[in-house]
Amino acid sequence: MSYTSFSFLLFLAGSIFLYFVFPKKYRWTVLLCASVFFYLRATVKGFLYVLVTLLSTYGFGIWLTDFSKNMKQELKQISDRSEKKKRKEILQKKKRRILLAYLLLNFGILAFLKYTNFFLGTINSLAGHEAVPLLDLLIPLGISFYTFQATGYVIDIYNGQLEAERNLAKLGLFVTFFPQIIQGPISFYDQLAHQLYEPHDYDFVRLKKGAELMLWGYFKKLVIADRIVGLLNVILEKYAEYNGTIILTALLVYTVQLYADFSAGIDISRGICEIIGIDMAENFRRPYFATTINDFWRRWHITLGAWMKKYIFYPFAVTKPVMNIGKKIKNSRFGQTDYGKHVAKVFPVSLSSLVVFMVVGIWHGANWKYVGFGLWNGLIIMFSELLKPLFEKMTAALHIRTESAGFRLFQIIRTMFIVIIGYVFDIAFGMHSALDMIRKVFFEQSLSAETWSTLAAISPIDRWDVLLACAGILIMFIVSLIQERTGKRVRDLIDDKHWTLEWAVTFAAVILIICFGCYGPGFDASAFVYMQF
């Protein structure tokens, strides 16, 4: 049941209606039933995997909570300090093993389903023949998203930040909540769960705002993303035949399409939640206005970044070996210099960033190109941190006013460039074709008439589509610019004006989506990009 299907809209209207007419105490059960129905409609087999994750999360969560309680009580009874310390270490180790078992099980399922064929394929390509046959594995819908969300919950319990939920059905709702299971946003338990279980009353203003956010999402998905995706696909299909200019065009199209598509899915999810009364975490903050690559990743897929930061970056950065590297640099002769002091300070953090980006890369898919994607972003961030003093000296020497609009524009363009090169790893078929594409982009540029005529000949979209897409992109840009400048949501800004403006904007959005969106059986509307992860 795709977000863009008529059946989904019917399902959604029914679910929201039932939610508000149900007795307050049981409203969360409507969300649970809707979520289970939504998932089962997509895949029954996949739901079995969800159940495994749910049951293990439930069981291990309670185990860890009880274990922590018993541990505290046991340690309370021990009066001797050294004996208490020893016992604590033993119990901590045991507790860690419980967590490890849980993580192994859940990330094991994720890794097995997503990466087995990748490794088998690598073995086969190394062997030069099919030494081991590939497995026919089903990747359950949204497996990364629900696994991350569930494991985050158990890690929080392990860290003593949460107590386990003892109602299996309630935990089930947290794991399977339908507006987010397909493509996120990934929520923390303490941020989302209580909102799911609390009853929310019908509120017209919220309904209106939620519907407006959904409309914005549908506009980006149906009018922009799905309109231009065809051009991207046809270039990628035979990229080897085209020059760097055409490949750069594909990259620019992908830059717009990916953002329009992914942020659209998130907006629709957040809009649904807003209607119900749930405040879901923001996932995008105008990423293409970022001035550094670090800034970009703080604005792009924010919830994944937050998850990575909390559960990988910090735990990794504070491990003894990583801390020791910093200490070693500090104690070396190099560490005594000004620059050495800086390196000693930022190296553990930069290394952690590299690790996080490697994980993010691998999370995106089982292919060496994603390793390249992680490396590209991780290394850029690492070196930008390590070489920061050098850049600062350079800007000072060149008398560049870093607060000027011109420099900010330069930074935005520079970041976009880095991001776009990173996207090559995303759209290429493999590592080899990614590197080939980068080579073409840099060394095979041609603005000849032949390039444009080739582009026009292969393009599955006509002039009208290009015009519509450009108008849509312009609207998206203006909305982002207003948000970036004012820091306010455009919906709120419109709300402050006379009601006719809000009426007119909603009217225009509905007409644009229905008349100019790409939907229905006449169109091969593509699935949301992040559904595949």
Next chain:
Amino acid sequence: MKRFLKVISLIAACSLVIGFMQSYVMRPWDFNHLRTKGFYLEPQDSIDIVLLGQSDIVRSWSPLHNYENTGYTSYPLSCDGITAAMWLPMAKEAIRHQHPDLLVVDVNNVTYNEDMELHRPFDQQLVDDMPYDDIRLSLALEARRTGSPRWLNYLFPLREYHSGFPQGWRNVPEQIREIRDIEKRGYTYFKGDAQTCVSAGARDILDLNTAKETMELSAPYEKVLNDFLDYCDANQLNVLFLQTPHRIPNKESKLYANFRRASRAGEIIEERGYPFINTELLKEEIGLDMQKDFYNNGHLNLYGQHKYTDWLFNEIQTRGLLHCAPDHTAAVRAEWDECLKYYHAYTKYLPEYRPAKDTDMCMETPQLIEMLEKDYMN
């Protein structure tokens, strides 16, 4: 209350604009759509004969030529490429709006392979201009039952045509004006007819006069045919089934398979007690010139159409299939007489019509009418 009014006004405005876009702007507009629209514009109970089928029957029957010779009114509620599944809703629509004395059904629809019936690529163009009634709703629900992903498009054609302008965005103002003009006038000038005078000769033509082979209909078609015959039984309809003439090059051609299936359909129809004429076997008797009267192997041109219309009407009368004499109000007669003037001009102009492709029909457009009025009606 204010909030309620805002929401209602928004819904109403959206519905109005979307309705307008669907009816006039984001829609295809060709002779098939014009024909269907024209059918529903005809005054209630003013048509004596309604013809159901595909392009074959449309190019074989000229309503105005027949009116001129016999005084009987007729209209093809037919569309290029539609499937046999459309017979039933078309017949229901014909009866509801016109109560015709006779229904003529071209069995060509059931002679294709299954694919066409399953995928129904052209049915939408007939549905586009159908009124929103129970027949249209049941047609959509039936399509849904058979698993067609387009079922919703039958109720909401914008879902089929959105996102662009089927006739090109530059033609939109002209298209709106054209449709509005026809609606205001209340009838089409050529009664759904669109023809050409192009003659395409052929080297190989199979002599079918002695051919008696039949071929089983594919299962979905046989079911559609039987269901339709059941409906005719239940409603005691006066129906004539026929197979329109084609030029069949050899026994290996698709058209020959179609001919054999049509013969089989004829057997089923006659077993059920309904008349069937396989005019594939009667081309000589009709007087069709195989070189001059076809614009391609599947369709008659204007010359063939007139011969066929004359012959078929004669056959209908000989068989006593028309139960009443033409009896129309003065207004209806005036309308048809007016149309006849335009049709005369049209047939005068048609030999000069130079289509871009041989298969392009000369469609009724405001420009054509203007030209006919100026140059051919004095």
